[in-house]
Amino acid sequence: MSSPSTSAHRPTDTHRESRKVQEMKAIRIHAFGGPEVLAYEEVSRPIPGDDEVLVKVHAASVNPVDVATRAGYLQGMIDIKLPHTPGLDLAGVVEAVGADVTSVAVGDQVYAYSNIARQGAYAEYAVVSAGEVARKPKTVDFVNAASIPLAGITAWQALKIAGVQQGQTVLIHGAGGGTGSFAVQFAHVQGARVIATASTDKAAYLKTLGADEVIDYTATRFEDVVRDVDVVVDLVGGDVTARSLGVLKPGGTFVTPIGQPDQAAAAAAGVTASSMFAQASVADLTEIASLIDAGRVKTSVSHVFPLAEARAAQELLERGHMQGKIVLQVAE
Ligand SMILES: NC(=O)c1ccc[n+]([C@@H]2O[C@H](COP(=O)([O-])OP(=O)(O)OC[C@H]3O[C@@H](n4cnc5c(N)ncnc54)[C@H](OP(=O)(O)O)[C@@H]3O)[C@@H](O)[C@H]2O)c1
Known part of the structure; x- marks a missing residue:
């Protein structure tokens, strides 16, 4: 027979089981650097606070800001604590809610764009604030839902800031990427005439999203063929920003997230x-x-990787020329 002290230090099967369910797989970085710092690890499952929601992540999308965070480019602007799990976009099922949360309930299928300073969505479970999580679209699966939040919100808010009106002409730079694909569609459904810039092979794709005209920036300088637009949404930055001001009509609006x-x-x-x-x-x-x-706006997922291959997913994003989004599939 075991002595009381021995049994107190030896976990029972039940104890082992309950400890096991509090662990999860996640991608973490322990230092800023290249894609090789992305490690697939076993970590503790996060616990939601009173105004927070624990989501069982089914899919998480990969955004340029994840790469910037990993590389340490945001240090000094945003306090990223190490070790850090990247990922701002998720789709999944609510696993638990904090005491003050009434907007979603356990079992709801949701999607979210969460705060960059949190432990993120490249994980089997993630905590988001109640103010970041909404019910996911019913007609798309988790992978497609996860492709939406940051890109969709950025495109939506850029057009809102610009005050786009029906009948206006909107020039969208970087139109074929994750954010641009939504910006083209939102501008189109708002009744704008859409001119898109992208590299050569994206013209047909952008026409299917509602672009009225596509300019191949590798062959044509947009300022040579565009003038008097009402709005420019610049998803490229650099010299494109300065070159865009002259193609607006007087009183026109330029907006950029870069x-x-x-x-x-x-x-x-x-x-x-x-x-x-x-x-x-x-x-x-x-x-x-x-x-x-x-059915008025479509998602566009170009590549799906398992969570463990987040490094390959970020390497692909860093090579540029994205069409639509890269998504990490976390659960079936
Ligand atoms: N501040 C914010 O809140 C916020 C939010 C979201 C995104 N962003 C930023 O916005 C940018 C776009 O994000 P994203 O997620 O859409 O990136 P993405 O998916 O990588 O797309 C970028 C697109 O730009 C195209 N492109 C590159 N150079 C171009 C040029 N000179 N003219 C026209 N198109 C060009 C690329 O492909 P092709 O060259 O093949 O056309 C690609 O389709 C990133 O810098 C991101 O960090 C900021």
Whole structure:
């Protein structure tokens, strides 16, 4: 017979089992650097606070900001604590809710764009705030739902900031990427005429999304063929920003989620120029889900990787020329 002290230190099967279910697989970085710092590890499952939701992640998408975070480019701007699990976008099923959460319940199928400073969505479970999570579109699976949040919210909010109206002409740079694919469709469903810039082989794809005109930026400088547009959404940055101000009509609006446009140059051109940063919004996610479920907007997933292959997924994104989104499948 075991002595009381021995049995107290030896976990029973039940104890082992309960400890096991609190663990999960996740991608973590312990230092900033290249794709090789992405490690597939066993870690503790997070616990939601009172206003938070624990989601069993079925899919998480890969965004350029995940690469910037991993590389350490955001240090000094955002306090990323190591070890860190990347990933802002997820789709999955609510596993548990905090005491103050009433907007979603255990078992709900949801999607979310979560805060960058959190432990993220490249994991079997992730905690998000109640203000970041909405019911996912019913007509798409988890992989496609996970492709939406950050790209969709950015495109949606950029057009809102620009105040796009029916009948206006909107020029969208970087139109074939994750964010651009949604921006083209949202502008189209809002009744705008859409001019898109992208590399050669994306023209047919962009026409299916609703682009009225596609400019191959590898062959044509857009400012040679475009003038008097109402709105420019710049998803490329760099010299494209400065070159865009001159193609707007007087009083037109430029908006970008990359960098800060030169306000003096914008004033000289007689246009308004804004930078923006995507804000978590349940209302925006819900409106986007309605458009998806109504069949008016499509998702576009170009590649799916298992969670363990997050490194390959980020390497692919870093090679550039994305068409639509890369998604990590976490659960079937
Ligand atoms: N601040 C924020 O809140 C926020 C939110 C979301 C995204 N962003 C930023 O917005 C940018 C786009 O994000 P994303 O997720 O859409 O990236 P992405 O999926 O990698 O797409 C970028 C697209 O730009 C195209 N492109 C590259 N150079 C171009 C040029 N000179 N003219 C036209 N198209 C060009 C690329 O392919 P081709 O060259 O083959 O056409 C690709 O389709 C990234 O810099 C990202 O960090 C910021």
